[in-house]
Amino acid sequence: MKIIVDAFGGDNAPLEIMKGCADAVRDLDIDIMLTGREEEIRRVASENAISLERMEIVNAPDVITMEDSAGDIMKGKSGCSMAEGLRRLTAGEGDAFVSGGNSGALVVGASLIVKRIRGVKRIAFAPIIPNAGGFFMLIDSGANVDCKADMLQQFGIMGSIYMEKVMGITNPRVSLANIGTEDHKGGKLQHEAFELLKNSGLNFIGNIEARDIPTDAGDVVVSDGFTGNVILKTYEGMAMMIMGKLKGIFLASPKNKLAAALVMKDIKKLASNFDYNEYGGAPLMGCVKPVFKMHGSAKEKTVYNAIRLTKAYVDGHVADEIAASVQKYRAAEAEPQDV
Secondary structure, three states: OEEEEEOOOOOOOOHHHHHHHHHHHHHHOOEEEEEEOHHHHHHHHHHOOOOOOOEEEEEOOEOOOOOOOHHHHHOOOOOEHHHHHHHHHHOOOOOEEEEOOOHHHHHHHHHHHHOEOOOOOOOEEOOEEEEOOEEEEEEOOOOOOOOOHHHHHHHHHHHHHHHHHOOOOOOOEEEEEEOOOOOOOOOHHHHHHHHHHHOOOOEEEEEEEHHHHHHOOOOEEEOOHHHHHHHHHHHHHHHHHHHHHHHHHHOOOHHHHHHHHHOHHHHHHHHHHOOHHHOOEEEEEOEOOOEEEEOOOOOHHHHHHHHHHHHHHHHOOHHHHHHHHHHHHHHHHHOOOOO
8 A cells, every 4th residue: 555645744844744654654564655845855864864665755846835825736836745645646656645734725636636526515624533432523624614414414424434444433423513402403504414414324313512522422523614613623722721731730739749640640541532643633535535634733643643544544445435325325315206
């Protein structure tokens, strides 16, 4: 298997990207294609004793930054490392693409270069997030600000397939983010999406309030991109605040430091449960071929885990499963109804 990686996508590129790729080559038995400025990649590898074994380098002279507009990937920055990686994926030179770069540009590039699966309305961001029961998927978390009900139904379908094939959850529970748990809650979008999800054949457990999401209220939480992004950023901010407050308490006095030493193992476990580095980022669900958005601040461990999950995505044939499921639903909708 060959994973294409944007060597210049993210705040800590290319050094941390390359270190994570080297770990993945060693531990996951895969090949890597790095896209980016070849001369700099080789210099960084030499200066930091990073092995380039089983790593192919494809020169891409430009970099799309976080300040660039999403459309620049198809215009002024079409020669960037992200665009080159997506083109190589489309050409069949790799099995998947991973980037920690500009999220908007990645969605545009994935949609226009790699293309959506036939019948999929929109590509969606789908991060895996820790909760009290382990983890869940939030889909969509920012790719689509404005959504229609059938898009949310597809998000539920795609998320359910990923959670089963990649994360190993049998018959994943699907819930709809809403302002209340009652069937009638929400606006027009939520009402219509609720009915579609209820009749979809998925393991749909109904509406869920945001306050219940951290306590294991579904394996796949479906949302429009605006609401999902607000949930995601609030979730991340609360986790950082809580861990920061705990640290402050345990460092406040010698007595507290002693108490911290006694429960340090449990504290580290709690911190690990809230650590986004464990999951690496989010798949872009709905692409013809696997595309994975890594955290922009990714370091070595995050890069490795992003590649690990991407490999599982490929091994699980998730894109093929999504395509088959979408076609099944389209065929069912086209069948004449009994009167």
